[in-house]
Amino acid sequence: MTKFTDIDLRAPILRAVEEGGYESMTPIQSKAIPIVLAGHDLIAVAQTGTGKTAAFSLPLIQLLLSGEGKRKPKTVRSLILAPTRELAIQIEENVRRYAKHLHYKISLVYGGANQNPQIKSIALGVDILIATPGRLLDLMDQGHIKLHEVEYFILDEADRMLDMGFIRDIRRVVQKLPAKRQTLFFSATMPKSVEGLANSILTKPERVEVAPTATTAEKVEQHVLMVPKNMKRKLLAHVLSDEALKRVIIFTRTKHGANRVSRNLEQLGILSSAIHGNKSQNARQKALNEFRDGKIRVLVATDVAARGIDVDEITHVINYDLPNEPDSYVHRIGRTARAGATGVSLSFCDHEERNYLRDIEKLIRQKIPLMDNHPFHLEGMQPADYADKDDDDDDDRRGPRKGTRRGSPHRRGDGQKSNGSKNPSNSRRPNQNANYNEDSGSTNKKKNKNRKHYRPSKA
Numbered sequence: 001m002t003k004f005t006d007i008d009l010r011a012p013i014l015r016a017v018e019e020g021g022y023e024s025m026t027p028i029q030s031k032a033i034p035i036v037l038a039g040h041d042l043i044a045v046a047q048t049g050t051g052k053t054a055a056f057s058l059p060l061i062q063l064l065l066s067g068e069g070k071r072k073p074k075t076v077r078s079l080i081l082a083p084t085r086e087l088a089i090q091i092e093e094n095v096r097r098y099a100k101h102l103h104y105k106i107s108l109v110y111g112g113a114n115q116n117p118q119i120k121s122i123a124l125g126v127d128i129l130i131a132t133p134g135r136l137l138d139l140m141d142q143g144h145i146k147l148h149e150v151e152y153f154i155l156d157e158a159d160r161m162l163d164m165g166f167i168r169d170i171r172r173v174v175q176k177l178p179a180k181r182q183t184l185f186f187s188a189t190m191p192k193s194v195e196g197l198a199n200s201i202l203t204k205p206e207r208v209e210v211a212p213t214a215t216t217a218e219k220v221e222q223h224v225l226m227v228p229k230n231m232k233r234k235l236l237a238h239v240l241s242d243e244a245l246k247r248v249i250i251f252t253r254t255k256h257g258a259n260r261v262s263r264n265l266e267q268l269g270i271l272s273s274a275i276h277g278n279k280s281q282n283a284r285q286k287a288l289n290e291f292r293d294g295k296i297r298v299l300v301a302t303d304v305a306a307r308g309i310d311v312d313e314i315t316h317v318i319n320y321d322l323p324n325e326p327d328s329y330v331h332r333i334g335r336t337a338r339a340g341a342t343g344v345s346l347s348f349c350d351h352e353e354r355n356y357l358r359d360i361e362k363l364i365r366q367k368i369p370l371m372d373n374h375p376f377h378l379e380g381m382q383p384a385d386y387a388d389k390d391d392d393d394d395d396d397r398r399g400p401r402k403g404t405r406r407g408s409p410h411r412r413g414d415g416q417k418s419n420g421s422k423n424p425s426n427s428r429r430p431n432q433n434a435n436y437n438e439d440s441g442s443t444n445k446k447k448n449k450n451r452k453h454y455r456p457s458k459a
């Protein structure tokens with residue numbers, strides 16, 4: 001069952017889907033939609049990029065048809081809770097597209113914006129409310145929104161909600177919902193804490209799971225570039241000098257890091273914008289729009305700000321810093337290779353980040369191929385050789401993770417020794433050949449000679 005016409009969706013919804021250019025369902029859609037239409041609670045393990053928004057909104061739009069016109073002032077028939085403003089905005093855009101041939105009242109409330117237009121938009125009641133937790137609770141506390149009429153409750157990106165510390169907010173919201181409701185729970189990952197939350201708010205849920213992290217990661221052509229920390233800036237300039245990097249998101253771990261990278265790019269004459277939690281909602285939205293419209297080539301973002309960003313045709317994701325949470329890596333690289341497209345990710349890894357790299361490779365169950373044909377390739381350096389000289393990137397970095405043995409670098413490649421293979425087919429997994437040697441300081445230039453050159457190198 002892969003076509004939308006194979007499931008029991010009403011004509012106005014099918015028409016909107018067709019007009020959106022969707023030909024067949026994605027796996028999460030073909031699994032989840034029939035379950036939701038049948039009235040079951042649902043746990044769906046799916047990431048952004050899998051088509052999950054349509055997986056919950058299409059059946060929701062259909063289910064709401066049965067009570068059309070039932071709106072009462074200040075009440076909500078269905079509530080979609082999302083962790084960030086950006087994600088909430090995107091969900092709203094999608095829902096509006098899918099419901100464009102129907103007459104629903106759809107509203108959006110999120111923080112960092114004037115609340116008055118939001119209050120006005122819900123005054124007469126809404127069919128579908130998309131909200132971030134903080135602003136929703138604010139408006140509830142002020143008596144502008146009442147949740148006792150909610151028939152359908154959707155929690156999106158539950159794992160990120162918990163990461164962002166929204167657990168108490170979610171519980172407060174759930175307390176106000178009627179016990180008789182249908183609940184859909186979407187999360188990219190299901191650690192115990194998330195499972196616990198799911199158990200406490202769902203009733204006899206069906207469970208579907210698609211694109212485990214490894215599968216998503218496989219769609220992206222990934223590379224890791226070993227580089228001394230104080231050379232990352234130059235490496236970035238080098239990499240971006242290739243015009244094949246048309247639309248690029250650069251990730252940094254911190255807000256300061258994002259600002260700094262954006263400033264550096266400005267000095268290089270590369271148009272970019274930074275988005276992170278310290279930027280006003282308007283500034284973030286403006287940056288996103290400019291990026292979407294192709295007015296700026298590069299967006300610099302922190303993990304939280306970038307969650308759920310839905311911009312098509314991002315050609316490259318650059319991890320200027322490696323994330324200290326391996327899950328974030330998968331989310332980051334998932335910004336490219338969306339909806340079946342392919343994409344490239346380039347991860348800059350300095351000496352202190354090798355533990356992060358190891359954790360990421362463990363999670364995605366693959367070695368990330370090493371790209372060493374760049375001028376700043378770090379081979380066999382001891383930490384003292386490239387201690388911070390001209391870069392202050394570290395001032396807001398969290399310290400090395402527990403177990404990082406500074407000054408006694410562990411070998412990457414799980415102790416595999418170089419086999420000296422010159423077989424070009426091996427060059428796609430060069431790090432399995434341990435082609436750089438942290439311990440001896442030697443460079444394996446001979447071996448590297450046969451290495452395939454990857455984008456974005458022009459060599």
Ligand code: AMP
Pocket residue numbers: 021022023024025026029047048049050051052053054310338339
């Ligand atoms: P999501 O995972 O909801 O963020 O969706 C990722 C992207 O896939 C969005 O740009 C959607 O518009 C797009 N999309 C969702 N479902 C389909 C589909 N069945 N066919 C093609 N594109 C889709």
